[in-house]
Amino acid sequence: MSTVALVGNPRPKSRTLGVALQASEAVNERIGATGETETVDLSVLAPDLLSAVPPPGVQQALDTVAAADVLVVASPTYKATYTGLLKVFLDRFGAGSLASAVALPLLVMGDARHSLAVETHLRPLLVELGANVPSPGLAMLESQLADAEEVIGAWADRVAPQVAAFLASTSTAT
Numbered sequence: 001m002s003t004v005a006l007v008g009n010p011r012p013k014s015r016t017l018g019v020a021l022q023a024s025e026a027v028n029e030r031i032g033a034t035g036e037t038e039t040v041d042l043s044v045l046a047p048d049l050l051s052a053v054p055p056p057g058v059q060q061a062l063d064t065v066a067a068a069d070v071l072v073v074a075s076p077t078y079k080a081t082y083t084g085l086l087k088v089f090l091d092r093f094g095a096g097s098l099a100s101a102v103a104l105p106l107l108v109m110g111d112a113r114h115s116l117a118v119e120t121h122l123r124p125l126l127v128e129l130g131a132n133v134p135s136p137g138l139a140m141l142e143s144q145l146a147d148a149e150e151v152i153g154a155w156a157d158r159v160a161p162q163v164a165a166f167l168a169s170t171s172t173a174t
Contacts, residue, residue, distance in 0.1 A: 008086025030160035099130035105137035134162035
């Protein structure tokens with residue numbers, strides 16, 4: 001089983017990356033998954049994402065995301081939604097392309113008024129791409145970062161049974 005953290009923050013080594021990795025570890029722990037989480041940090045790929053033909057690094061990132069069993073999709077909240085950087089990357093996938101993955105949307109935000117963005121903006125995009133998207137997504141306030149382990153743990157407790165059920169259904173179908 002492979003877990004991938006896809007991070008749409010334009011800043012390298014961002015807090016969003018840290019939260020995404022913590023969320024991946026928490027879910028993996030609860031479903032009994034072993035192995036390292038692969039990371040696709042779009043800040044590294046940003047200059048090449050708009051190329052008509054994806055350079056090798058972008059193609060490798062696309063392949064990594066497409067092969068994920070569990071995909072944590074994380075972004076800071078910009079203008080009440082996910083970043084354009086994440087959108088540009090995900091636009092390279094066709095409808096249904098992520099049907100073999102369970103995707104966990106995660107937004108880091110400064111204001112609680114944006115907390116619905118994870119459900120109203122990021123979730124529908126992942127569903128359009130065919131991913132199974134358990135509920136709820138994680139809306140992490142910057143003010144909660146000091147308590148990230150507790151917040152992420154409570155969220156992982158809620159979504160892990162759904163993740164495990166999806167993974168079990170796909171493993172018995174093959």
